[in-house]
Amino acid sequence: MFGGFHNRASAYAKVSVETGVTTADPHKLILMLFDGALLQVRTAGIAIGNKDVPAKGAAISKAVEIIINGLKVSLDMSAGGELAGRLSALYDYMSERLLYANLHNSQPALDEVAGLLDSLREAWASIRSQVQPAAA
Numbered sequence: 001m002f003g004g005f006h007n008r009a010s011a012y013a014k015v016s017v018e019t020g021v022t023t024a025d026p027h028k029l030i031l032m033l034f035d036g037a038l039l040q041v042r043t044a045g046i047a048i049g050n051k052d053v054p055a056k057g058a059a060i061s062k063a064v065e066i067i068i069n070g071l072k073v074s075l076d077m078s079a080g081g082e083l084a085g086r087l088s089a090l091y092d093y094m095s096e097r098l099l100y101a102n103l104h105n106s107q108p109a110l111d112e113v114a115g116l117l118d119s120l121r122e123a124w125a126s127i128r129s130q131v132q133p134a135a136a
Helices: 002-023 026-049 053-072 077-104 107-131
Strands: none
Touching: 026 053, 026 077, 026 107, 053 077, 077 107
C-alpha cells in the first residue's frame, strides 16, 4: 500500500523538479545548480557521520557532477574573461576537495566546499535582485 504512495510521491517530485527546470530562466537554473550541489555536499556530511560509505560516495559524485558538468560548463569563457577563468579554477578546486573528502572522510573539506558554494550562491542571487527587483 505504501509502496504505491511512495512511487506516486516520487513521480510527483520528479515532475515538479522537471517542470521547475523547463520553466526557469537561466539565472534561476544556476541557482538550482547551486542548491543541488549544496544538498549533495550536506548529504555527504550526514553520510560520513552515519558511516554510510555508499551514500557518501554517491552524494559526493553527484556534487562533483553538478559542479563540473553544470556550474563550470555554464561559464561563458569568452564573455566572462578573467572572472570566468577564476570561477572555473574554483570549481576545479571544489571538485578536488570533494574527492579528498571522499577518500579521507573529511568533514572540514565538505564544510569548506559548502562555504564556497554558499558564498557563490549568495552572490549569484544578489545579481538577480540588482538587475530585476522583486515584484511588489
